[in-house]
Amino acid sequence: MTSLDDLPLRDDLRGREPYGAPQLDVPYALNTNENPYPPSERLVKALGEAVMDVAGTLNRYPDRDAVALREDLAAFLNADTPGVGLTAARVWAANGSNEILQQILLAFGGPGRTALGFEPSYSMHPIITEVSGTRWIAARRDEDFGIDPARAVAAVAEHRPDIVFLTSPNNPTGTALPLETIEAVAGAAPGMVVVDEAYGEFRRAETPSALTLLDGHPRLIVTRTMSKAFAMAGTRLGYLAADPAVLDALLLVRLPYHLSAVTQAVARTALAHREELLGGVNALRRERDGLVAWLRGAGFEVADSDANFVLFGTFPDRRRVWENLLERGVLIREVGPPEWLRVTIGTPEEMAAFRTGLRQSRGGTA
Numbered sequence: 001m002t003s004l005d006d007l008p009l010r011d012d013l014r015g016r017e018p019y020g021a022p023q024l025d026v027p028y029a030l031n032t033n034e035n036p037y038p039p040s041e042r043l044v045k046a047l048g049e050a051v052m053d054v055a056g057t058l059n060r061y062p063d064r065d066a067v068a069l070r071e072d073l074a075a076f077l078n079a080d081t082p083g084v085g086l087t088a089a090r091v092w093a094a095n096g097s098n099e100i101l102q103q104i105l106l107a108f109g110g111p112g113r114t115a116l117g118f119e120p121s122y123s124m125h126p127i128i129t130e131v132s133g134t135r136w137i138a139a140r141r142d143e144d145f146g147i148d149p150a151r152a153v154a155a156v157a158e159h160r161p162d163i164v165f166l167t168s169p170n171n172p173t174g175t176a177l178p179l180e181t182i183e184a185v186a187g188a189a190p191g192m193v194v195v196d197e198a199y200g201e202f203r204r205a206e207t208p209s210a211l212t213l214l215d216g217h218p219r220l221i222v223t224r225t226m227s228k229a230f231a232m233a234g235t236r237l238g239y240l241a242a243d244p245a246v247l248d249a250l251l252l253v254r255l256p257y258h259l260s261a262v263t264q265a266v267a268r269t270a271l272a273h274r275e276e277l278l279g280g281v282n283a284l285r286r287e288r289d290g291l292v293a294w295l296r297g298a299g300f301e302v303a304d305s306d307a308n309f310v311l312f313g314t315f316p317d318r319r320r321v322w323e324n325l326l327e328r329g330v331l332i333r334e335v336g337p338p339e340w341l342r343v344t345i346g347t348p349e350e351m352a353a354f355r356t357g358l359r360q361s362r363g364g365t366a
């Protein structure tokens with residue numbers, strides 16, 4: 001039998017493990033930060049009709065530049081963050097924000113270049129970086145998982161990275177960054193600054209989106225996704241807003257027809273039903289704040305969260321807690337600093353199961 005070791009794999013990929021959270025069939029899947037509310041029957045019908053409408057044209061390639069979808073995404077962002085005045089010329093879409101990030105790395109990273117991020121953060125940032133042949137530079141977040149602007153500027157000045165990643169709200173900690181921090185980094189960075197706002201729609205009103213900084217910062221990129229608040233993880237639709245020149249760069253590396261006609265049609269239908277899809281966001285926010293209070297009341301350490309998940313601890317043996325919960329049908333995520341665990345906010349019923357499971361796996365003390 002041939003093994004991976006027998007193949008002429010790139011040297012820098014040898015010894016790597018494939019990325020991915022366990023996909024287990026459990027009653028309570030609270031591990032990948034999805035929105036727990038499935039589309040309504042009405043929306044399911046609309047999605048089906050949208051697919052039917054394009055089905056008869058699938059012998060043809062889709063719109064290579066997904067212009068209508070990008071117009072819809074721009075309209076959504078303009079409603080999400082009033083005053084940003086975005087158009088399709090400044091919005092780009094791909095298969096999940098992971099593909100967006102990969103295109104950014106292909107265009108602005110590569111051999112001899114570097115990307116810097118503040119850890120703990122989304123672990124795909126270093127992976128996408130390194131797989132593109134770019135060197136990863138890990139800076140640290142502060143004790144409270146924030147990023148001190150002066151320290152961030154110093155890190156950028158020291159390493160002069162080609163790309164800086166700022167994740168806000170941050171995964172897995174939930175921490176949102178004040179605009180001043182992003183502005184300070186954008187002012188100091190010699191290259192591109194990527195603000196990953198995968199959880200942007202969950203942020204609190206007092207923390208504006210980095211979209212408001214795009215004017216005047218032509219090297220700033222804000223990435224978003226329909227996988228989280230938008231309740232469309234299965235659609236695989238991520239997008240970004242940036243200066244039109246950034247889109248010119250991405251056109252050099254994107255694969256032709258990367259977004260299928262089905263994806264474009266489904267995403268446009270979802271955007272047309274955004275009130276329904278985003279309708280659960282307020283409830284999830286309330287559930288999140290309730291869980292944070294409950295966990296703190298039970299004596300856990302909890303990171304402040306502006307997202308749809310909560311990082312809590314600390315456990316000398318987090319694997320045991322994770323396994324105990326799994327035995328009770330509750331799947332959460334072993335991620336982040338070694339003594340912490342992350343739970344995604346689900347429905348009230350799912351959160352009740354989580355709280356019961358955690359109480360039991362702690363021997364009834366919580």
Ligand code: PMP
Binds near residue numbers: 097170198226237238
């Ligand atoms: N950025 C962050 C911070 C994430 O947590 C995730 C998903 N876990 C992504 C990007 C990628 O999501 P998707 O490819 O589904 O858009």
